[in-house]
Amino acid sequence: MRKTTLSIPILLAVVIVIVAGCANYALVDEAKKDYERVKNDPAVMMHAPNLLKEAEKQFKIIGNLKKNGASKLLINHHAFIAEQKLVIAEEMATLNKRQDELAEVEKEYQLVLGQVQQAEAQLAKKQAVEARMEADEARRRTEMLSRQLADIEAEKTERGLVVNLRNVLFDSGKSDIKIGAVDNLAKLIRFLLEYRDRNVLIEGFTDNLGARSVNQRLSEQRASAVKQALINSGIKPDRIITRGYGEDYAIADNSSEAGRQQNRRVEVVISDETGTITSRRPVQ
Amino acid sequence: MGIFFTKHRESTVQILFVATLILLTSCANSRKSAQKITDAEIRMQQIEQVEAMDYASAAFQAAQSRLEEARQLVERRKHKKAMLKADEAIVAAELAEVKTLARKADDSLSELKASIASLKEQLNQYRQDQ
Numbered sequence: 366m367r368k369t370t371l372s373i374p375i376l377l378a379v380v381i382v383i384v385a386g387c388a389n390y391a392l393v394d395e396a397k398k399d400y401e402r403v404k405n406d407p408a409v410m411m412h413a414p415n416l417l418k419e420a421e422k423q424f425k426i427i428g429n430l431k432k433n434g435a436s437k438l439l440i441n442h443h444a445f446i447a448e449q450k451l452v453i454a455e456e457m458a459t460l461n462k463r464q465d466e467l468a469e470v471e472k473e474y475q476l477v478l479g480q481v482q483q484a485e486a487q488l489a490k491k492q493a494v495e496a497r498m499e500a501d502e503a504r505r506r507t508e509m510l511s512r513q514l515a516d517i518e519a520e521k522t523e524r525g526l527v528v529n530l531r532n533v534l535f536d537s538g539k540s541d542i543k544i545g546a547v548d549n550l551a552k553l554i555r556f557l558l559e560y561r562d563r564n565v566l567i568e569g570f571t572d573n574l575g576a577r578s579v580n581q582r583l584s585e586q587r588a589s590a591v592k593q594a595l596i597n598s599g600i601k602p603d604r605i606i607t608r609g610y611g612e613d614y615a616i617a618d619n620s621s622e623a624g625r626q627q628n629r630r631v632e633v634v635i636s637d638e639t640g641t642i643t644s645r646r647p648v649q
Numbered sequence: 650m651g652i653f654f655t656k657h658r659e660s661t662v663q664i665l666f667v668a669t670l671i672l673l674t675s676c677a678n679s680r681k682s683a684q685k686i687t688d689a690e691i692r693m694q695q696i697e698q699v700e701a702m703d704y705a706s707a708a709f710q711a712a713q714s715r716l717e718e719a720r721q722l723v724e725r726r727k728h729k730k731a732m733l734k735a736d737e738a739i740v741a742a743e744l745a746e747v748k749t750l751a752r753k754a755d756d757s758l759s760e761l762k763a764s765i766a767s768l769k770e771q772l773n774q775y776r777q778d779q
Binding site for chain 1: 748750755
């Protein structure tokens, strides 16, 4: 009976030892499995060999602890440290890989940035040349305009450029343009063909001979005669406005034939570049 | 008392020696665990500064919970266990930091690639304009 009583605690102790010996160290197993995987990763070997060694050190500690029958808590602690070191090693490898990639991409960025800056400089140079050429062209056109305006004897007035077609003369009571005056009109036509953004207002005037109403109609007919001459030469009708002012706005004394001839005239007001023409002030 | 001390002198000295040793060991463990927790707290502050809670939240939380466990163990005077937990907090914080740096490098890489794409587009536009 005594023999049996003694054997139970002994048996219990044996079972405890066996169970302790075969204790399930899941964390350790997992860490070891990860170690086998991570140690074969060339990136880890290259960038984080020290962390692998730290993990190995933890496994040695675990081995010794197991031999000495240390607590599962302590063994799991070292397994946790080993596992963390392995994950850090992998992350470190990733980080180094990214940093290498960043260095490469940074080089590419600098290269492309340099190309962009070079292209910007070239474009700016080209734009400067174009701007200079445009300025030269504008200057040339201005000079040409000045020459042509001088040629057609345009006067600068508050209404803009006014051309008095002095040589476009009419017989008294007639609206037909006299032969010989056509040459004078030709310069105006050339100007209008060249500067298509300019519109014209053609104003007809008469002397004071005859009835006012007749003179009014005659002045309108004279303006229309000039308009027709322009249209016949290729100027679009929508660029031309006509007005007749009869004997108003005389520029010379109607008491002499010479004065009356000057008053039988047509004036052409040339618009600015926007096509705008300022209207004449009414007679006081 | 005097008679007792004289009679059991050797045993008394041994008991006093062991008690002193236990007291000293306990004090040393207490100091060590406090130091470990301070180290872990410093690491936590460092990873907070690099925004680890945003870039590596799981690792950050693992470190934080282990630090908290260590603090609680100190309160229960379980200094050795507290040191283990503080050590674990430190290594988890290390992982959170490396993960954060790797994620930030990923972001930088993506941004840089996007910048290159934009520059190339700009370059093509310039070449077309020329």
